[in-house]
Amino acid sequence: MKHTLDIVPLKSWIDTGDKPLIIAGPCSAETEEQVVSTAHLLANTGKVNVLRAGIWKPRTRPGEFEGIGSIGLEWLKRAKKETGLLTSTEVATAKHVEEALAAGIDILWVGARSTANPFTVQEIADALQGVDVPVFVKNPVNPDLSLWIGALERINRAGIKKLGAIHRGFSSFEKTAFRNEPMWDLAVQLKSACPELPIINDPSHICGNRELIPYIAQKAMDMDQQGLIVESHIDPSVAWTDAKQQVTPAALADLLDHLSVRHPESNNPIFDDKLAELRQQIDKLDDAILKQIGDRMKIAEKIGEYKRDNNVTILQVSRWDEIVEKRVQLAKALSLSADFATKYLELLHNESIRKQNEVMNAKSVAEA
Structure with missing residues (x-):
């Protein structure tokens, strides 16, 4: 069943030429120096379009690092000013939306835990009414295509036309090599249901470890996904969150150098x-x-x-x-x-x- 979304093409709101959209940066904003230094290294690769960093971090259990909070938005502003990179972060409440927009964050995304809760998505959508800002929606934690589409529709009905999806994999009871099972068929079903919707891949959260990221990133390109959102830290070994799945800017540049970007159609x-x-x-x-x-x-x-x-x-x-x-x-x-x-x-x-x-x-x- 086709679902009509009133959206504009990805190229009209962020022009990457004939290359995939690359969003990269640390899982969490930890210190100002960490954010800004990582941003400079990513910008110097010439391969990254958008800087990402988690400001508010929803964690499975209390007591873990739950994000630096609003002060981190100022660090992203400084990084943008010094590098020219666009900035992005996750929002999970109306307050997050308001603070991120006030700080001039260029792109927002809705996380997997939020996507799973229609009340949360609606709160975010209400806060976005009348705003012209790109928003990506991650797939819900569990493999539920209707829930994913429903979240996209709620954001779209709030007037957000610069809309995309992030495929970050799904939780599975079975233990496999992946942190979250890719379940590529669900991403394909989303594309079939919403052909005009840009989908980018989150290999960091699918893999859970940096060794598998090149494999998943290439698979995403082969599946005609339009970009990647990758966690990159200046020194992953000391990262406060998700250390095993983050890569250095240099490693990310190498990964992108070896990525084969294929086209969905041929002129032959x-x-x-x-x-x-x-x-x-x-x-x-x-x-x-x-x-x-x-x-x-x-x-x-x-x-x-x-x-x-x-x-x-x-x-x-x-x-x-x-x-x-x-x-x-x-x-x-x-x-x-x-x-x-x-x-x-x-x-x-x-x-x-x-x-x-x-x-x-x-x-x-x-x-x-």
Whole structure:
């Protein structure tokens, strides 16, 4: 389902040429010297468009460093004056918005915890009424696309037309190599729902450690995201927050030097013709796969009828375990990942159970 947002293109409010938008700076503003020195090093790379720094830091538990507060806004003003970099920070309350705007902060963003709470987003939106300032909205902590879109709509309805999204990954119960699972499919779904919306990537929060940042940054470019927001500190080893995921300005410059920025379209007619041919093959295969799935579900309905007539439960765990084991082995032999095969089988199994459940319930309704 498409969602219409009344926004203007990213290039009209910050011109980066043919390069991605790069927002960088420390996770937290700690001292004036730290903010200003980091800003100079980032500006000297010639690769950064906007300086970022957390002024108010929402923390999971009390007692941790929760941001330097309003004084940090003055440090950002000084950094902008000396380097020419635009400035940005996170806002989580109406008061934050008012103070950031009064200090001349150029770009605001709504954090993941705030996005998850419509009351908080609405408070921020109300404070933005009548203001012409760019705002980015991070995805909510949990994978909820509607909540993400809803937050964007609330900000947009406040009159903010310079609007974008930040893909920072999602919390997951399972422990993986990432701090927050990228779940690229949700970012793709957002792009499909809001095609005009610029999306930038936050590899720092996705990764949780600096070693993985180049991989995620490149993946973001390959997924046609329009920029990066990266945490960069003059000396990450002594950072007061998120030390492991921050990089030095020099390391950031090196990362950006090795980033391959690809274009969503080609001007080569031969390439376009070949791509169209391959896509046509994909379309035929997709049609065939869906037809076979439909045939499979007809058999599942017959199985449901047979189970119903013989008073047998729908779910039989031993059969399911057998299916997963055999099909995953086949998937591996076909160079498909076990994770993909398992998720695919789970979807098929759930639909099969739904079909069988319909058959059994249909008899119960008729008898009633």
